[in-house]
Amino acid sequence: PRCIWLSRHGESVYNVEKKIGGDSCLSERGFQYAKKLPELVKQSAGDADLTIWTSTLIRTQQTAQDLPYKQLQWKALDELDAGVCDGMTYEEIEEKYPGDFKARDENKYEYRYPGGESYRDVVIRLEPIIMELERQENILIVTHQAVLRCIYAYFMNVPQEESPWMSIPLHTLIKLEPKAYGTEVTKIKANI
Ligand code: G3H
Numbered sequence: 750p751r752c753i754w755l756s757r758h759g760e761s762v763y764n765v766e767k768k769i770g771g772d773s774c775l776s777e778r779g780f781q782y783a784k785k786l787p788e789l790v791k792q793s794a795g796d797a798d799l800t801i802w803t804s805t806l807i808r809t810q811q812t813a814q815d816l817p818y819k820q821l822q823w824k825a826l827d828e829l830d831a832g833v834c835d836g837m838t839y840e841e842i843e844e845k846y847p848g849d850f851k852a853r854d855e856n857k858y859e860y861r862y863p864g865g866e867s868y869r870d871v872v873i874r875l876e877p878i879i880m881e882l883e884r885q886e887n888i889l890i891v892t893h894q895a896v897l898r899c900i901y902a903y904f905m906n907v908p909q910e911e912s913p914w915m916s917i918p919l920h921t922l923i924k925l926e927p928k929a930y931g932t933e934v935t936k937i938k939a940n941i
Pocket of ligand 1 (some may be wrong): 913
């Protein structure tokens with residue numbers, strides 16, 4: 750039976766600086782995760798063949814670079830676009846756009862960054878990805894937290910309005926296994 754694996758990219762330079770968005774490289778810890786990932790996948794998938802899907806951003810590709818499977822990049826897997834707030838810290842956003850900061854907290858699913866996206870927008874652009882996933886065999890998706898929240902909610906049957914608040918930890922490989930009674934989840938945390 751086929752499975753889907755999910756992973757966030759390893760810690761990025763922007764993660765360390767607490768900035769959102771951008772297209773930064775992995776941090777040193779992030780690269781350690783990239784080095785560990787083949788072993789984690791092997792542990793979870795055995796000799797099964799799989800295909801890796803990444804976003805078009807550097808940090809997901811660096812995370813997948815040591816994985817010995819064929820890889821495909823999807824623009825639809827890029828991180829939620831923070832528009833005018835791209836590259837800022839949450840503190841800077843709160844200072845510069847206090848109204849937006851509050852509005853987002855009050856309705857994180859619907860809130861759209863000026864010039865950017867909402868979670869609802871991401872769910873819509875993920876539709877082709879979800880359709881393709883339903884058709885495919887084993888896929889490992891290496892992408893971003895906001896995107897993974899939406900994909901995870903879809904497979905776990907969680908209402909999408911709740912997805913913006915779910916935590917998808919860094920440096921953890923998530924395995925989703927469809928079963929008759931629902932989706933079974935296994936998480937393997939990298940020891941780094
Ligand atoms: O960098 C952005 C995060 O992946 C999404 O965070 O939607 O909770 O602000 P947020």
